[in-house]
Amino acid sequence: MHTDDRRAADLEELGLTNYEARVYLALIRRDVFTAAEVAREAQVPRQRVYDVLEGLTRRQLAVLHPGRVAGYSAVAPEIAVDRLMEQQRRSLGRLERLSTELAAELLPTWSSGRTHTDPLDYVEVLRDAADISDRFARIQTEAERELLSFSKPPYITPTENTAGLAAAARLRAASLTMRSLYTKDLLDDPELLDIALRFVEAGEEIRIAEALPLKMIVADGSTVMCDMPDPVARAEATTALVIRHPSLAETLRLAFQALWDEAPTLEQAMTLRTAGS
Known part of the structure; x- marks a missing residue:
């Protein structure tokens, strides 16, 4: 597997979409990119790149530099990975709480169903x-x-x-x-x-x-x-x-x-x- 493909796959495992992963990997190659430049670099459709950049910025994985032509840069990889891991931990925490509650709610139904003649x-x-x-x-x-x-x-x-x-x-x-x-x-x-x-x-x-x-x-x-x-x-x-x-x-x-x-x-x-x- 190509190195960038492998890195993109790893970032997707951490919660990014494929386009987000490709754009982030493009952003780390240079200090600042315009949206058009990063779309070409990441091979992401121009009409999609603005949404992708907005998502990365909202998740604090990229920084917007306002100006006549806005620019974007990536946060440092170690910070980006830490933030993605924290988001995963919060999501996992919510799912763990939900699964515990769900198991407790389902158990009485499951237990009573053991005696059902036609489950x-x-x-x-x-x-x-x-x-x-x-x-x-x-x-x-x-x-x-x-x-x-x-x-x-x-x-x-x-x-x-x-x-x-x-x-x-x-x-x-x-x-x-x-x-x-x-x-x-x-x-x-x-x-x-x-x-x-x-x-x-x-x-x-x-x-x-x-x-x-x-x-x-x-x-x-x-x-x-x-x-x-x-x-x-x-x-x-x-x-x-x-x-x-x-x-x-x-x-x-x-x-x-x-x-x-x-x-x-x-x-x-x-x-x-x-x-x-």
């Missing part, structure tokens, strides 16, 4: 993409009070998701709740961002999380649909589970709320992204 009568297993898409649409259509979802790529359902738009409008009209947490990948995809804004117009509340553990939707505090990617099959292979179990659904509602409370709104995330442009 799978409330679980559906779906492997076909069309079946997964249809079941997801039905969950949204049948929701009566609340829909909470973790949304992250890759997406299987049709991009228009008419069932979801109808559910958002219906729940808003009844002063009920439809909320989605997206990963920050949403901000880098104009097509998906446009779809998300249509959902906001329809009545959905959206926030942006740094990362999400899986894709899922919790309906009415009683039904959960979650995506379980196959760790050994081809990349696009996945299995979806639909679980009708109020205790599990309530536990995942708590997990959703914990991440929701820490995440910026879509408007805030978009403002942060464009602030340095």
Whole structure:
């Protein structure tokens, strides 16, 4: 593996995106770069480099030098790595607390389930993409009070998701709740961002999380649909589970709320992204 490719991969392990890693590695080669210069040096599309530089600056891995033509420089590698490690430690701490709470919440359900004569009568297993898409649409259509979802790529359902738009409008009209947490990948995809804004117009509340553990939707505090990617099959292979179990659904509602409370709104995330442009 080429040295820069290896270094970029290591930086990605520490939490940077591929573009962020490549831009940082370019910035350390010289004292100051303009955005156009670093885009060429890092081989990153010009229209993307401003967002990448804004992200590095916000994470205190790069420094903006204002002027007629703004310049950017990298912070020292040892400082950058320390800051990335600290961010990982904070994230791991949050996940450890969440996992401890989740295990404690799930244990009574698991224990009571040991005596159940047919433990799978409330679980559906779906492997076909069309079946997964249809079941997801039905969950949204049948929701009566609340829909909470973790949304992250890759997406299987049709991009228009008419069932979801109808559910958002219906729940808003009844002063009920439809909320989605997206990963920050949403901000880098104009097509998906446009779809998300249509959902906001329809009545959905959206926030942006740094990362999400899986894709899922919790309906009415009683039904959960979650995506379980196959760790050994081809990349696009996945299995979806639909679980009708109020205790599990309530536990995942708590997990959703914990991440929701820490995440910026879509408007805030978009403002942060464009602030340095």
